[in-house]
Amino acid sequence: MKLSANEEYGLRCLVRLGYAGEGGNLTIPEISQAEGVSPAYAAKILRVLRKGGFVKAARGKEGGYTLARPAESIVIGEVIDVLGGRLFESKFCDSHAGQVAICTRSVDCSVRSLWRAVQVAVDHVLSKATLRDLLQNEEEMNSWVRAIPGPNGLRLLQ
Amino acid sequence: MKLSANEEYGLRCLVRLGYAGEGGNLTIPEISQAEGVSPAYAAKILRVLRKGGFVKAARGKEGGYTLARPAESIVIGEVIDVLGGRLFESKFCDSHAGQVAICTRSVDCSVRSLWRAVQVAVDHVLSKATLRDLLQNEEEMNSWVRAIPGPNGLRLLQ
DNA sequence: GCCAATCTATACTTATTAGTCAAGATTACT
DNA sequence: AGTAATCTTGACTAATAAGTATAGATTGGC
Ligand code: FES
Ligand code: FES
Numbered sequence: 314m315k316l317s318a319n320e321e322y323g324l325r326c327l328v329r330l331g332y333a334g335e336g337g338n339l340t341i342p343e344i345s346q347a348e349g350v351s352p353a354y355a356a357k358i359l360r361v362l363r364k365g366g367f368v369k370a371a372r373g374k375e376g377g378y379t380l381a382r383p384a385e386s387i388v389i390g391e392v393i394d395v396l397g398g399r400l401f402e403s404k405f406c407d408s409h410a411g412q413v414a415i416c417t418r419s420v421d422c423s424v425r426s427l428w429r430a431v432q433v434a435v436d437h438v439l440s441k442a443t444l445r446d447l448l449q450n451e452e453e454m455n456s457w458v459r460a461i462p463g464p465n466g467l468r469l470l471q
Numbered sequence: 472m473k474l475s476a477n478e479e480y481g482l483r484c485l486v487r488l489g490y491a492g493e494g495g496n497l498t499i500p501e502i503s504q505a506e507g508v509s510p511a512y513a514a515k516i517l518r519v520l521r522k523g524g525f526v527k528a529a530r531g532k533e534g535g536y537t538l539a540r541p542a543e544s545i546v547i548g549e550v551i552d553v554l555g556g557r558l559f560e561s562k563f564c565d566s567h568a569g570q571v572a573i574c575t576r577s578v579d580c581s582v583r584s585l586w587r588a589v590q591v592a593v594d595h596v597l598s599k600a601t602l603r604d605l606l607q608n609e610e611e612m613n614s615w616v617r618a619i620p621g622p623n624g625l626r627l628l629q
Numbered sequence: 630g631c632c633a634a635t636c637t638a639t640a641c642t643t644a645t646t647a648g649t650c651a652a653g654a655t656t657a658c659t
Numbered sequence: 660a661g662t663a664a665t666c667t668t669g670a671c672t673a674a675t676a677a678g679t680a681t682a683g684a685t686t687g688g689c
Contacts, residue, residue, distance in 0.1 A: 438592050450581060455584050
């Protein structure tokens, strides 16, 4: 259960484009330098973001990347899904089936129930965050996090 | 952000031992067969659990593995930490440092703030679950999940 | 003492993810 | 048309995680 490099750099590249503003254009060399990754790797990641429909590319001179839609309509949960998949996918239990009672009889598995709970908790945060929310400084972001409703764990950040 | 094989199988082996009850003893071949993994792999995972202090081993004939402490004192969050590390470790941002404003000036990064929020959400679930909670069937476990306090995302499981 | 059942440790192989490279395609400008 | 700046694609290499193999150490029973 670790953040992948794709998720980390992909999200950062997207934030970088968000800072460039609506219609703002950044080239691969620019993004690459800003995020401290190689141009080739930035290109690879940006391709994933493009195929996910979050950014669009223009080729040729004066080309570059730009957000495909307004920052407030880009939900971070969807971005993370594209960059790194889900924490707990439904097929997971099929491919890791044990033999006897606990997990094969997959109609009845407490472990799976726990994984689902974790997935829901993650989704609860990531489905509420948009790229717009990330286009602010850390302090403002912390306020945003605390504003997630309910006396849930996020309050612990307080 | 995916569950690792270590986490999946490690937790299942632990649950299996939990079913064996306090003082219950299972050998590597038994666990291996029950969980559908090779004996060698089960051994590798059980070693991690032993070093984490969750199970203890007895060698020689009549040997095997047993829980190191009562199931209700084994917190799943700690188990997952040992098996697969944290989602977002503090050194993470050091090793993935970008160059300019967003992530190098790590005193001010909204992305990091989001990762922390996700980590807190995960911990909120996993720090409340003990091995005892997992020693019940899926339906009972779902009830347990719903009982996590607050109108938070876990309600979505309803 | 010997043997069989068991865990232990380390090294090895395979699969997946991370990251690089090189050739090609598109566009703007002259 | 020519050229330079740009994205696109697929193949390649490197690093890490997953899984296997093998030799060794411990224990109980005969
Ligand atoms: S069915 Fe997947 S962990 Fe039990
Ligand atoms: S400092 Fe780590 S994501 Fe920004």
